Amino acid sequence: MTLYLAPLHGVTNKTVRNEWFSHFTGFDRAIAPFIPAAAASRPEAKHFRDIAPDAQSGVPVEPQILAGSRDALLECAARIVELGYDEINLNMGCPYSMVAKKGRGSGLLADPSAVRSILDVLCSAGTFKLSVKIRLGLEDKRDMRALFPVLNDYPLSRVIVHPRVGKQMYRGTVDLDGFAEALELCAHETVYNGDIFDYERFLSLRSRFPSIDSWMIGRGALMDPFLPEQIKTGSRPKDELAKLRAYHEGLYARYRRDLYGPGHLLDKMKEIWSYLGHSFGYSGAPRGGAAPPGILKAKTPEAYLAAVEALFAGTKIDP
Ligand SMILES: Cc1cc2nc3c(=O)[nH]c(=O)nc-3n(C[C@H](O)[C@H](O)[C@H](O)COP(=O)(O)O)c2cc1C
Secondary structure, three states: OEEEEOOOOOOOOHHHHHHHHHHOOOOOEEEEEEEEHHHHHOOOOHHHHHHOHHHOOOOOEEEEEEOOOHHHHHHHHHHHHHOOOOEEEEEEOOOOHHHHOOOOHHHHOOOHHHHHHHHHHHHHHOOOEEEEEEEEEOOOOOHHHHHHHHHOOOOOOOEEEEEEEHHHOOOOOOOHHHHHHHHHHOOOOEEEEOOOOOHHHHHHHHHHOOOOOEEEEOHHHHHOOOHHHHHHHOOOOOOHHHHHHHHHHHHHHHHHHHOOHHHHHHHHHHHHHHHHHHHHOOOOHHHOOOOOHHHHHOOOHHHHHHHHHHHHHHOOOOO
């Protein structure tokens, strides 16, 4: 089985990826958050620093591109290849209207001829393998019926499917009947992605889709960092709290070193806690929650660290 860490723009950057992979196990590979093709004109852009090979601490990473003009796509792919990568993922799922309106991300899902043009460009470069990450459609899952015949015409290494439509954003539920249809339509290796928030959910998805051998998890792993290990091995470590503490300390230290000023540091850490709070009984971002209240309210690093310490000291989360 192959497990992928999903790309979460602004969240699973190199700092989080490196720290996550130093403390937890289970993932085989991470897809990095998208690089807009237009960023290729600025080689110094932070997007390229995020995937610089010497910044990865051995984490296997696959960069992702968000479409742009033909020239920008080629230039962006060339920059990624120059960094030593031989596989690139194309983002065809980003649901935000600013992106979709320009015919990028999920905006491509309802436009098979635009997809064909982009795949022509990327697949003819011949210097890297291409995978794609899609939703079922832009507004309607029937979009995939015209999309898959196009995807099937190209030598893609895999198709990652998040079974929502673009206009849903992250609302509502994943459409498993829609995923079953995608599986029938797709001639490539298919990866399931979406709403794997706990082990029971994974087991039920695996029993419904026994032919799937590759899974991608984003928010669920940020909420419960032991979930990938549990999926891989069937068990969880004994010292969960100590590992979470070490993860937090590592992340805090890296962000304090890399970010300018306490405001940015606290914003980033609160964002992490909007997911990680779930491990301490808070509802967590995917279900509309926020960081645990003491952490959310903290205005200084000292207040923040005191709130975190209180959370660790007062909580017993080992099963
Ligand atoms: C804050 C946020 C940022 C995201 N950024 C990206 C991105 O850069 N590229 C991408 O393909 N998907 C992106 N996604 C979608 C995730 O990769 C994933 O498909 C989605 O969260 C569903 O998987 P999950 O339920 O396991 O989190 C993002 C999702 C969120 C919530």
